[in-house]
Amino acid sequence: MERIPILRMGDFLLVTIQVDMHDRVALALQDDLTNRIVKNHARGVLIDISALDIVDSFIGRTLANIASMARILDAQTVLVGMQPAVAITLVELGISLPNIRTALNVEKGVSLLRAEVENNIMERDANYDI
Amino acid sequence: MQTTTSDRLTVRAEEDVVKVRQATRSLAQKTGLNLVDQTKVVTAASELARNTLVYGGGGEVLIEAISDGMRSGVRLTFEDKGPGIADIELAMKDGFTSGTGLGLGLSGAKRLANEFRIESRLGEGTTVVITKWKG
Numbered sequence: 001m002e003r004i005p006i007l008r009m010g011d012f013l014l015v016t017i018q019v020d021m022h023d024r025v026a027l028a029l030q031d032d033l034t035n036r037i038v039k040n041h042a043r044g045v046l047i048d049i050s051a052l053d054i055v056d057s058f059i060g061r062t063l064a065n066i067a068s069m070a071r072i073l074d075a076q077t078v079l080v081g082m083q084p085a086v087a088i089t090l091v092e093l094g095i096s097l098p099n100i101r102t103a104l105n106v107e108k109g110v111s112l113l114r115a116e117v118e119n120n121i122m123e124r125d126a127n128y129d130i
Numbered sequence: 131m132q133t134t135t136s137d138r139l140t141v142r143a144e145e146d147v148v149k150v151r152q153a154t155r156s157l158a159q160k161t162g163l164n165l166v167d168q169t170k171v172v173t174a175a176s177e178l179a180r181n182t183l184v185y186g187g188g189g190e191v192l193i194e195a196i197s198d199g200m201r202s203g204v205r206l207t208f209e210d211k212g213p214g215i216a217d218i219e220l221a222m223k224d225g226f227t228s229g230t231g232l233g234l235g236l237s238g239a240k241r242l243a244n245e246f247r248i249e250s251r252l253g254e255g256t257t258v259v260i261t262k263w264k265g
């Protein structure tokens with residue numbers, strides 16, 4: 001079975017989904033990312049879906065699971081490049097992805113991820129003070 | 131109603147769900163559906179093909195380009211000989227799932243299509259037909 005490659009960029013992991021994934025490939029990506037967050041001590045995950053021409057309930061659920069899993073492992077997730085037609089369809093399908101931050105492109109996604117990670121560190125330090 | 135092109139695919143594995151998406155996209159493009167409508171019908175096809183596989187134990191999908199003289203569109207028929215659905219009204223509800231899904235496949239596919247029809251008999255199987263018109 002094909003696997004989606006995961007690249008490392010400093011503290012971040014970058015995934016570019018370029019193929020029309022069947023369900024097991026999506027599940028494998030979820031597992032691989034979870035393992036890599038731990039192994040590489042990643043603070044953020046950037047998922048580029050600009051090449052995806054649909055996101056159905058299964059892929060939507062997988063993306064939401066990745067974000068929840070990352071959150072538990074103290075990493076932030078940003079989704080970039082969702083095509084407008086995909087966004088419109090996703091809303092009509094009934095999926096809202098409430099826990100995922102989104103950005104227009106990879107560059108903006110990286111800035112957002114940096115900001116999120118800093119924010120998270122500041123919040124944590126603030127909690128230690130209490 | 132006239133059928134101009136048709137294609138029949140078997141759904142037996144997850145890879146076949148991808149093939150249904152691709153065949154639906156290609157016919158929706160040929161029929162001249164705009165990008166948003168293409169995306170909607172392909173997404174609906176993905177949901178229904180996965181149901182055919184997961185709950186119906188596999189089946190067949192008929193993908194047709196149709197015309198009623200006034201307009202043209204894409205019609206998809208998903209057919210399985212699985213266990214059937216005991217309570218269709220319940221199955222159609224947003225959020226109802228007997229498995230681990232979100233329960234959005236049937237209700238979502240209905241919203242994404244222009245026409246939606248479901249027939250099911252316990253012990254005999256399930257047929258879902260959707261149509262997306264151009265324009």
Ligand SMILES: Nc1ncnc2c1ncn2[C@@H]1O[C@H](COP(=O)(O)OP(=O)(O)OP(=O)(O)O)[C@@H](O)[C@H]1O
Nearest residue numbers: 057181185186221227228231232233234235236256
């Ligand atoms: N072809 C079918 N044969 C038998 N039962 C079906 C079939 N399609 C759907 N169902 C039943 O209807 C329920 C609702 O289906 P629906 O596609 O809306 O949600 P789901 O598949 O459970 O979750 P999701 O599609 O959001 O991942 C299913 O859980 C299943 O019990």
Ligand SMILES: [Mg+2]
Nearest residue numbers: 177181231235
């Ligand atoms: Mg479903």
